[in-house]
Amino acid sequence: TQLLEQSPQFLSIQEGENLTVYCNSSSVFSSLQWYRQEPGEGPVLLVTVVTGGEVKKLKRLTFQFGDARKDSSLHITAAQPGDTGLYLCAVHGATNKLIFGTGTLLAVQP
Amino acid sequence: DSGVTQTPKHLITATGQRVTLRCSPRSGDLSVYWYQQSLDQGLQFLIQYYNGEERAKGNILERFSAQQFPDLHSELNLSSLELGDSALYFCASSVAPVGPDTQYFGPGTRLTVL
Numbered sequence: 001t002q003l004l005e006q007s008p009q010f011l012s013i014q015e016g017e018n019l020t021v022y023c024n025s026s027s028v029f030s031s032l033q034w035y036r037q038e039p040g041e042g043p044v045l046l047v048t049v050v051t052g053g054e055v056k057k058l059k060r061l062t063f064q065f066g067d068a069r070k071d072s073s074l075h076i077t078a079a080q081p082g083d084t085g086l087y088l089c090a091v092h093g094a095t096n097k098l099i100f101g102t103g104t105l106l107a108v109q110p
Numbered sequence: 111d112s113g114v115t116q117t118p119k120h121l122i123t124a125t126g127q128r129v130t131l132r133c134s135p136r137s138g139d140l141s142v143y144w145y146q147q148s149l150d151q152g153l154q155f156l157i158q159y160y161n162g163e164e165r166a167k168g169n170i171l172e173r174f175s176a177q178q179f180p181d182l183h184s185e186l187n188l189s190s191l192e193l194g195d196s197a198l199y200f201c202a203s204s205v206a207p208v209g210p211d212t213q214y215f216g217p218g219t220r221l222t223v224l
Contacts, residue, residue: 041217041218096206096210097155097209100154103152
């Protein structure tokens, strides 16, 4: 059983559509991060959320941390082909190691 | 560019062989992490070093070992390779050994075992 379950696993949409990706757990976290990984590259940190109910915006991306700090969502408005990639949520374990979610592979068609 | 470099980019080898993956952390970062990414297991933590000392171990096989040298670069050694070891191997670095501290990932090494 994975600590962080992401849904959906795959998502293929047309340019201009909106989408939401979810990251769920039964555990409570002090913070949660979202990464994007493009083909042939390592994950790149997008945002860190630390407060229950917190909402952070990064251009067309909106991140929310659940009130109970067990789950998070990533909403993309008017998706563009450049948003294509693997989206990963992650939490820190002991000694700063990262525990990653199962991932959501997003393809935005032009 | 994250500032973390990994070599080689691609590696193709046969079962039973041994390979060494190399990672140079960002300038000033003392902590190095190794992760394995495969289709069935996702992205998983293997091992962490801080300033030359092993700090934490994850799901790392006994056939795998790592070390961090005085110049802070790190090597991941994989031996007696099996088909299932085919994966992407990422190195990441951070300043601090404890979190939450931002980790910066390298571009990875794609290992193919035939």
